[in-house]
Amino acid sequence: MAAFLASPKRITSTFLFFTFNLHPPVSSKNPIGIFDSGVGGLTVANAIVRSLPNEEIIYFGDTAHLPYGDKSADAIRYFSLRISKFLLEQDCKMIVVACNSASSAAYHVLVDFFKGQALFVNVVDPLVEKVAGKRYRKVGVIATKATVQSGMYERQLRALQPDLEIASLATPLLAPMIEEGYVHNEISHAVLQSYLSHPSLQGIDALLLACTHYPLIRPDIEAFFEGKVEIFDSTDVVVSAVRQRLGSKNLLNEQKPQRPHRFYVSDYTSSFESTTRLFYKEEIALEHCPIW
Numbered sequence: 001m002a003a004f005l006a007s008p009k010r011i012t013s014t015f016l017f018f019t020f021n022l023h024p025p026v027s028s029k030n031p032i033g034i035f036d037s038g039v040g041g042l043t044v045a046n047a048i049v050r051s052l053p054n055e056e057i058i059y060f061g062d063t064a065h066l067p068y069g070d071k072s073a074d075a076i077r078y079f080s081l082r083i084s085k086f087l088l089e090q091d092c093k094m095i096v097v098a099c100n101s102a103s104s105a106a107y108h109v110l111v112d113f114f115k116g117q118a119l120f121v122n123v124v125d126p127l128v129e130k131v132a133g134k135r136y137r138k139v140g141v142i143a144t145k146a147t148v149q150s151g152m153y154e155r156q157l158r159a160l161q162p163d164l165e166i167a168s169l170a171t172p173l174l175a176p177m178i179e180e181g182y183v184h185n186e187i188s189h190a191v192l193q194s195y196l197s198h199p200s201l202q203g204i205d206a207l208l209l210a211c212t213h214y215p216l217i218r219p220d221i222e223a224f225f226e227g228k229v230e231i232f233d234s235t236d237v238v239v240s241a242v243r244q245r246l247g248s249k250n251l252l253n254e255q256k257p258q259r260p261h262r263f264y265v266s267d268y269t270s271s272f273e274s275t276t277r278l279f280y281k282e283e284i285a286l287e288h289c290p291i292w
């Protein structure tokens with residue numbers, strides 16, 4: 001593994017030579033797999049559980065490798081492939097890539113590689129479709145370095161609205177700040193003030209919170225713009241996309257889930273467990289699942 005990590009370009013290609021015995025999902029009762037680099041994707045998991053209470057979920061937080069936002073696209077692809085393999089081995093009928101960095105770097109690789117074995121939903125497409133439909137003049141995108149460097153939001157927004165002006169800004173301090181519980185306080189306000197006053201964001205009509213950690217600081221961002229800029233995050237739009245995709249394949253579960261939801265992390269510390277409450281809004285137990 002160390003050798004692979006030393007050469008990220010080899011990671012994906014080496015991985016692609018592996019063969020798997022995966023079983024395509026056959027029933028609406030199968031769980032939905034959701035993954036993120038850590039606990040940020042729990043904002044998406046929580047929204048799915050609340051809106052689709054009949055669905056069983058299996059969450060995987062790759063805490064051994066967070067943050068993804070600072071990693072290369074090849075490394076993120078490798079991690080995403082391995083986690084998706086794990087989730088498919090748990091018979092997930094759908095995999096939600098609840099991380100913008102992984103959605104930007106790895107979504108198309110996952111769809112190609114696991115073709116026909118599960119439905120995949122990412123967090124970028126539903127947000128882009130919602131925002132492009134509003135016909136704004138200028139929008140801002142704040143995200144991790146990996147998401148901004150991928151250019152995914154610009155490409156997809158421009159494909160739907162060629163005349164849209166887009167300002168993308170990497171805001172790498174925000175995810176660790178939120179994970180450390182620095183929300184709604186002087187430090188978080190100072191960091192936000194510094195990022196959100198960036199000249200490139202002047203004159204925006206809307207701001208996309210393109211990281212699954214950011215819904216936690218949405219009220220502070222709204223307060224900064226004093227209602228003059230519309231703020232969007234991906235939670236609700238992703239839930240709609242999940243409902244629509246499952247419904248179109250007759251895979252929405254009609255009955256209460258038979259098993260409790262499971263929450264796995266690739267590295268366990270009690271600090272991760274206490275942070276989960278911030279993101280999931282209720283007590284959950286994390287299980288250590290060392291897949292690496």
Ligand code: DGL
Nearest residue numbers: 037067068069100101212
């Ligand atoms: N939650 C991840 C995202 O949406 C960001 C955190 C990280 O950098 O790992 O991009």
